[in-house]
Amino acid sequence: MNRRLLKERLSMFALYGLTAGGGLILAVILITVFTKGAPALSVSFLFEASRNFGLEGGIFYQTLGTLILMAGAALVCLPVALGSVLFQTEFLHSPQLKKIFRLLIYSLNAVPTIIFGLIGYLFFGVFLEAGVSWVTGVLILAVMILPTLHVSIHEAVETIPKHYREAGLALGLSPGQQMRAVILPQSLHGIVTGTLLGLARAAGETAAIMFTATAFSGVDLPQSWTDPVTTLQTHILVLAQEAANPEALTNAWGAGLVLLAIVFILITATLWIRSGLEMEAER
């Protein structure tokens, strides 16, 4: 075997090894969560309120709280992300300003989530007097998932085939009409993908909402703007601290499995919708 062939084989082996390693880590996490969480799952676990600081009962309000924060964040973030992308692609002409805008968005993506929580709480919670409430959580998560949505929508808008834009332009469509007729329909797959990925990111977030939007127990559905919610993430955190109690740990794994299932459903939906819409757009 000559030297070149040996090197090639070794690099292939290293590549396969790294890929398998990554896959293995993921598989171990999924199998662990599933095997440890599955015993906790039951209809009553999913649809009952938790009792005795989560040691008994289910995770109904925690799941609802997580869904409220996720949906709220997406509803607030989507118009802002869409508006900022359209401003950047359709109205901002200076390449320098575009570059600065992109830099800002990518920087926002790199900010640690606890900083979002801190600044978000100071601004929304203290300055705007929203306090520790689900509204504060929604707004903080909305800012946090903004880069994810922005990048995904931006990519979709930028890759609209030039001939579609030109055909719209040549028919005398104004920028607003061009957006409605060409840009939004042609970038729908990016909008849907970005929103679902943003939701998945919001679903996994704990630090930013821990002290700003959630209460650990004794909370059901929020009755007013200023009420906190309880979420799966914080529920897991609290139960995990009771490591000595096997029941608490089983419930924590169960809540983890439900959270993972929510994210898994979102990601699967993203891939499915994306491939469908892309096929539609490419026709």
Added chain:
Amino acid sequence: MTQNSYAIELERVRLSYSGEAVIETASCTVRKNAVTAVVGPSGSGKSTLLRTLCRMNDRVPGFQVEGSVRVLGRDIHDPALNVYELRKRVGMVFQKPCVFPKSIEENVIFGLKFHDSRTGRDFSEKSEQALRDAFLWDEVKNRLGDPAHTLSQGQQQRLAMARTLAVDPEILLMDEPTSALDPKSSKAIEDLILSLKDRHTIVLVTHNVDQAERVADDLICVDDKTVCHKPCQRP
């Protein structure tokens, strides 16, 4: 010939990208209700010249127009001019047929529905007329709801023309509309061009001199960064 007989008038026009001239000087006119062919070698700036007439290059970085470009009696760079209205009156058909991922009928009314803002509008009559004008009606009248991409390339190009005609432009700019088509489809487009000149002024960019001679009343030659000052009218 009086000034009003011209749909387009160019006077000492210089077109450049980031200071580098594509066309150094262009002074010419286009007669109303005539077919004017713009001919010249590849890369000579024919398409740039055509796109300038409906300000399609407005957002191209570094693109600059100097001199006077008058279309339908108005300076198209007048700040008071509504550029969207200009593009509605000066339609453009591109080299590669472009249809949207919609039905045939939706493609025809794609621009029209935005320009006709009356409520409860029925576009079927206008859509039929546009398809008839584009010689496509007989081929698609029983399948108007089918996706437009199921049409052949030649039919797609005529559909793109029908979409432009539905907006009722006074001038039609065509950028090598037959270069991606087979001879039979090209012939159909040429017949269409001849049939449209009674109602529209047509400017056709082509690298095919034979085609220009077949369909054009006037020729404008672009070569070596210059445009013939006066159209060389056919005898």
